[in-house]
Amino acid sequence: MDGTAPPWVKRVVDARIFAVPPYVAGKPVAELQRELGVTHAIKMASNENPLGPSPLAVQAVRESLQELHVYPESSAPELRSALAERTGVSPDSVILGNGSDELMEMCAHVFIGPGCEAIMGEISFSMYRICVEAFGGAAVRVPLKDYAMDLPAMARAVTERTRIIFLAIPNSPTGTIVSRADFESFLADLPKERLLLVVDEAYREYVAAADCPCGTNYVAMEIPVLVLRTFSKIYGLAGLRVGYGIGAPWLVELLNRIKPPFNVNSLAQKAALAALDDRDHLERSLQTNREGMRYLSEELASLGVKVVPSHANFLTFCLGRPARGTYEALLRRGVIVRHLGSFGLDDCIRVTVGKPEDNRRFIEALRQVLKAAS
Ligand SMILES: Cc1ncc(COP(=O)(O)O)c(C=O)c1O
Numbered sequence: 001m002d003g004t005a006p007p008w009v010k011r012v013v014d015a016r017i018f019a020v021p022p023y024v025a026g027k028p029v030a031e032l033q034r035e036l037g038v039t040h041a042i043k044m045a046s047n048e049n050p051l052g053p054s055p056l057a058v059q060a061v062r063e064s065l066q067e068l069h070v071y072p073e074s075s076a077p078e079l080r081s082a083l084a085e086r087t088g089v090s091p092d093s094v095i096l097g098n099g100s101d102e103l104m105e106m107c108a109h110v111f112i113g114p115g116c117e118a119i120m121g122e123i124s125f126s127m128y129r130i131c132v133e134a135f136g137g138a139a140v141r142v143p144l145k146d147y148a149m150d151l152p153a154m155a156r157a158v159t160e161r162t163r164i165i166f167l168a169i170p171n172s173p174t175g176t177i178v179s180r181a182d183f184e185s186f187l188a189d190l191p192k193e194r195l196l197l198v199v200d201e202a203y204r205e206y207v208a209a210a211d212c213p214c215g216t217n218y219v220a221m222e223i224p225v226l227v228l229r230t231f232s233k234i235y236g237l238a239g240l241r242v243g244y245g246i247g248a249p250w251l252v253e254l255l256n257r258i259k260p261p262f263n264v265n266s267l268a269q270k271a272a273l274a275a276l277d278d279r280d281h282l283e284r285s286l287q288t289n290r291e292g293m294r295y296l297s298e299e300l301a302s303l304g305v306k307v308v309p310s311h312a313n314f315l316t317f318c319l320g321r322p323a324r325g326t327y328e329a330l331l332r333r334g335v336i337v338r339h340l341g342s343f344g345l346d347d348c349i350r351v352t353v354g355k356p357e358d359n360r361r362f363i364e365a366l367r368q369v370l371k372a373a374s
Helices: 007-012 015-019 029-036 055-067 077-087 100-111 126-134 151-156 180-189 249-256 266-276 279-302 324-332 356-373
Strands: 094-097 117-121 138-142 162-168 196-200 225-230 243-246 306-308 314-318 348-352
Touching (some): 015 126, 055 266, 077 094, 077 266, 094 100, 094 249, 100 126, 100 196, 100 225, 100 243, 100 249, 117 126, 126 138, 279 314, 279 356
Parallel strands (some): 117 138, 117 162, 196 225
Antiparallel strands (some): 094 243
């Protein structure tokens, strides 16, 4: 049996499902080992925390293992209250997702149908487009300007049919942000009663720039804003799948109507709660990222590649010529990064900031690959 659907499936499944572009993920270490026999590979491809999970989260998971036979509390009251307290909102402004991916899908489920449009950056997180097209909407992809969101162009793209705008701050895969002033004039340009603004802050904890808007300051405005955050990045819990949304209580109530029950499992709830309190893990993660970012930026610049200034835990660099060969040569040396061809940046590669030894290994491998190609 191969993966081709039998002919009747095409008759009964809406054609738009066959047109949805598949999500391209970073290559897992085990897959590289299976495919190329490469051992001791390092993965710097999916913006995971190189220090691993918070030890307090691991401990919390261990302590919960005997309760696996019990369904989780679907509304996750403890975790929602803790998140509400930290973000200065009420618990009924918080919704949890099986990763923030699931919250994007819930937004599309509620707001998108055939004939609707959603606006997003042309080069941005690919799940926005996937969710919108899966629910029969059109993804309006606005070109970036200098690798950053072009907010005036996004505002101009709004039509009567626009139902969602997805804005990633910082953006992935470019790591760029927008200024508070630009964000606020963008908000002022938007219609108040027609659409939802999703501000995806998966990397917000890494941002040091004082001028970067913080989505949670805007959730009480007239325009509905849903801020998305995740435990997959700085909290190091990508494998457990926990994301959260902050928005007006009426919006959260609406999304809750289609939220699958028990979508965040009991171990994930406990781990996320413990990770929130682990200041030490958070500080170490930030410091590792700061130092790694400085090192990688300097070394990449010295190798003569163009580096896009990033505010997150990854860096995009561009070779000015197709980069797939470089990506593959790095794979053969056991260094997994992301070639950005699937985002339309064929000459660029994204690398996640790793531990100091990973960063050095990546730079050394890249140095050799670029030298061999010159
Ligand atoms: C911009 C952005 N948003 C959301 C996500 C998904 O996060 P989660 O693991 O919470 O689904 C990612 C993951 O890479 C991302 O880059």
